[in-house]
Amino acid sequence: MKKLLQAYEDKQPEIIFNWKDPETEAEGWAVINSLRGGAAGGGTRMREGLDLNEVLSLAKTMEVKFTVSGPPIGGAKSGINFNPHDPRKKGVLERWYHAVAPLLKSYYGTGGDLNVDEIKEVIPITEDAGVWHPQEGVFNGHFKPTEADKINRIGQLRLGVIKPLESSRYSPDVSRKYTVADMITGYGVAEAVRHYYDIFGGNVMGKRAVIQGFGNVGGAAAFYLAQMGAKIVGILDRTGGVIKEEGFSFEEIKDFYLNKQGNNLMASADQMIPFDEINRKIWELQTEIFAPCAASRLITKDQISKMIGTGLEVISCGANVPFADKEIFFGPIMEYADGKVSLIPDFISNCGMARVFAYFMEKRVGMDDELIFKDTSDTIRKAILNIFKQNQSKQNLSETGFEIALKQLV
Numbered sequence: 001m002k003k004l005l006q007a008y009e010d011k012q013p014e015i016i017f018n019w020k021d022p023e024t025e026a027e028g029w030a031v032i033n034s035l036r037g038g039a040a041g042g043g044t045r046m047r048e049g050l051d052l053n054e055v056l057s058l059a060k061t062m063e064v065k066f067t068v069s070g071p072p073i074g075g076a077k078s079g080i081n082f083n084p085h086d087p088r089k090k091g092v093l094e095r096w097y098h099a100v101a102p103l104l105k106s107y108y109g110t111g112g113d114l115n116v117d118e119i120k121e122v123i124p125i126t127e128d129a130g131v132w133h134p135q136e137g138v139f140n141g142h143f144k145p146t147e148a149d150k151i152n153r154i155g156q157l158r159l160g161v162i163k164p165l166e167s168s169r170y171s172p173d174v175s176r177k178y179t180v181a182d183m184i185t186g187y188g189v190a191e192a193v194r195h196y197y198d199i200f201g202g203n204v205m206g207k208r209a210v211i212q213g214f215g216n217v218g219g220a221a222a223f224y225l226a227q228m229g230a231k232i233v234g235i236l237d238r239t240g241g242v243i244k245e246e247g248f249s250f251e252e253i254k255d256f257y258l259n260k261q262g263n264n265l266m267a268s269a270d271q272m273i274p275f276d277e278i279n280r281k282i283w284e285l286q287t288e289i290f291a292p293c294a295a296s297r298l299i300t301k302d303q304i305s306k307m308i309g310t311g312l313e314v315i316s317c318g319a320n321v322p323f324a325d326k327e328i329f330f331g332p333i334m335e336y337a338d339g340k341v342s343l344i345p346d347f348i349s350n351c352g353m354a355r356v357f358a359y360f361m362e363k364r365v366g367m368d369d370e371l372i373f374k375d376t377s378d379t380i381r382k383a384i385l386n387i388f389k390q391n392q393s394k395q396n397l398s399e400t401g402f403e404i405a406l407k408q409l410v
Helices: 002-010 052-069 089-106 118-128 136-143 147-161 180-200 216-228 250-259 275-284 301-309 332-340 352-362 369-390 397-406
Strands: 015-020 027-032 044-047 074-081 208-212 231-237 240-248 289-292 314-316 342-344
Touching (some): 002 397, 015 052, 027 052, 027 089, 044 089, 052 352, 052 369, 052 397, 089 118, 118 147, 136 147, 136 352, 147 180, 180 216, 180 289, 180 314, 180 342, 180 352, 180 369, 208 216, 216 250, 216 289, 240 250, 240 275, 275 301, 342 397, 352 369, 369 397
Parallel strands (some): 208 231, 289 314
Antiparallel strands (some): 231 240
């Protein structure tokens, strides 16, 4: 596996598009790792301090993810080095998407990512730039549909991603019109845990869980895990967090989700623990399930060692590359965790949004909540089952998953 991984990491990306904003200090990159299948896909992120290496590593991650989620295309990523809280953000995104519009029309499909909202920013701004849909390049480069079929499927994709959820099984509050895009990635993170226990033995019911990050992914993962009967004992967010060793009830977790402001956990003053304090305490809580759903490259070896010492069984990654390794994939911290507990790799557990895109692009499909969410769940289950067929032990799941994926790419 490591030889395959090294060969994959060492291969240069096919296209690197570099952009410097004429009106601000913003700089952006679109990295197309390959045009496998005639196209490439990957979201757009924005953060201060982002660099080309981060975008390149995420493009390679996307290509691995597509071996699970489909369609069988290359990986790509866009990244903009700019403060997402700057009031000039909208103008930066408008100029960026106008610059990359030719790629988005031809062979590159994008979406939302860190600090860039799929529905409020990506879709309307790319439309203004003359792109039918942010995934138009995947249609043209990979699927090559007739014009009529392209119009139908793009219409399906447009409606499906922003479809308000109608079932209380999938939405914390149907009256608030949470969409498929809001909930699907966190749903996949939770479903990965459920399928893991079903396939490898055990049950999610009553298991204690710690959630890192409470944006769309972490918040939704907590909601669905609590709905399954897991006990959420701790939530760590960038503004602080909460701990309840006996576990928060499903209603309490639902209230946290409904009351969050943007991507921030909001709790009462007597519940909320300052960040520095909870960041010391949370790693020593007794827990079986850990869902890292914050930014990439945060989790240290010391933190994961403490969790292993408290009885950790499974990690379901909501964030891409959650471990504080400098390597693109499979650095020493990730390898350590993979050898000690069941580590479900990010390209399986957080593939929900990529799978939704594939679901709506591949053919005409049903648009009800159950069919959309079941498709993502079935995709994740199949990937975990493929790992189990090669490795029935509860360690080195990520190593096995990478080997299965890389044999398709190298």
